[in-house]
Amino acid sequence: MIKQILAMILMGSGFFFLAVSAIGLIRMPDVYNRMHALGKCDTLGNWLIILGLILVIGDLTSAAKMALIIVLVALINPVMTHLLAKISYGLGIDLVKGSYRLDNYARSKGIEERGEQGG
Amino acid sequence: MVAGKKDIFGAIIIFLLLMGFWLLLSATVHWQHLLVGTILSLGLTVAWSKVQIGGGRRTSFSLKQLGSMIIYLLCLLWEVLKANIMVALIVLNPKLPVSPGMVFTKMDLKHPLMRALYANSITLTPGTITVDLEDDRLVVHAITTSSGRGVLDWYMYDRAKKIEGEGS
Numbered sequence: 001m002i003k004q005i006l007a008m009i010l011m012g013s014g015f016f017f018l019a020v021s022a023i024g025l026i027r028m029p030d031v032y033n034r035m036h037a038l039g040k041c042d043t044l045g046n047w048l049i050i051l052g053l054i055l056v057i058g059d060l061t062s063a064a065k066m067a068l069i070i071v072l073v074a075l076i077n078p079v080m081t082h083l084l085a086k087i088s089y090g091l092g093i094d095l096v097k098g099s100y101r102l103d104n105y106a107r108s109k110g111i112e113e114r115g116e117q118g119g
Numbered sequence: 120m121v122a123g124k125k126d127i128f129g130a131i132i133i134f135l136l137l138m139g140f141w142l143l144l145s146a147t148v149h150w151q152h153l154l155v156g157t158i159l160s161l162g163l164t165v166a167w168s169k170v171q172i173g174g175g176r177r178t179s180f181s182l183k184q185l186g187s188m189i190i191y192l193l194c195l196l197w198e199v200l201k202a203n204i205m206v207a208l209i210v211l212n213p214k215l216p217v218s219p220g221m222v223f224t225k226m227d228l229k230h231p232l233m234r235a236l237y238a239n240s241i242t243l244t245p246g247t248i249t250v251d252l253e254d255d256r257l258v259v260h261a262i263t264t265s266s267g268r269g270v271l272d273w274y275m276y277d278r279a280k281k282i283e284g285e286g287s
Contacts, residue, residue: 040242082250100267105225
C-alpha cells in the first residue's frame, strides 16, 4: 500500500514536470529558452515516471532494464539539447530582444596575453 | 597509434560492461546463455580494440577518482532537482521572468570524458545550457542574469578539475 502511494507521488510529479516542459515550449520567447524547458524538465520527468514504474512492477530484471533507461535518458537528453542549441547558434538564429552578452573569455585571454608580454 | 601499446585494462573493462549488459538482458545464468554471451563479448572486445575514443591513451583511473566521481554524480542529481524546480517556477509564473543571454567563458579541462561530462552537467543544471565547446572556449546560454554569472565560478568545475588532477 505504501509502495503504491509512493509510486503515485513519483509518477504524479513526473507528469507535472513533463507538463511544465510542454507549457514551457509554448510560452518561452526564443529557441534557446525553449531548450531550457525541454532539456531539463523532460529528463527529470522521465526519471520520476520510470522510478514510479520500478516501484509498481517490483520485478528485479524489469527494474534493472528500467534503470538502464534512466541512465540512457541522462546521457542522451543533454547531448541532444546541446546539439540543437549548437546548430541553432551555428545557423545564426538571433536571441530574443533584450538579451545580454557576457564575454568572460576575451577578457581572460586579454589578461593572459598581457601577462605574457610583461613577463 | 603506437605499435605494441596494448590497453589490457580498458579491454577488460569493456568486456565486463558488455557481459553485464548481456546478463541484464538475458536474466538467466543458464550455461548456454553464459557461453554465447562470453563469445559475443570477447568478439566485440577484440573488434573494438582498434577503435580509440580516448585519443590513444590507456584506460586508467584510481580509486580516489572513482570516489570523487560518485560524489560528483550525487551533486549533479541535487543540481538537476534544483534546476527543474527553478524552470518550473519560471514557466508557471504569469509574468515569465526571463532575462536570457549568452555567456562566453574559458574552460581548461583536458580529458575528453571530463569535458563531455562537464558540458552535460552544465546543460542539466540551473538556468544554463551548453551551446558550444571548442578547445577552451565554452559558450553557454543562460536563462537569467544571475545564473549566467553563476557559470563563471561554479563549484562543480572545481570538482571536475579535482577528478582530472587525481588521475595523473
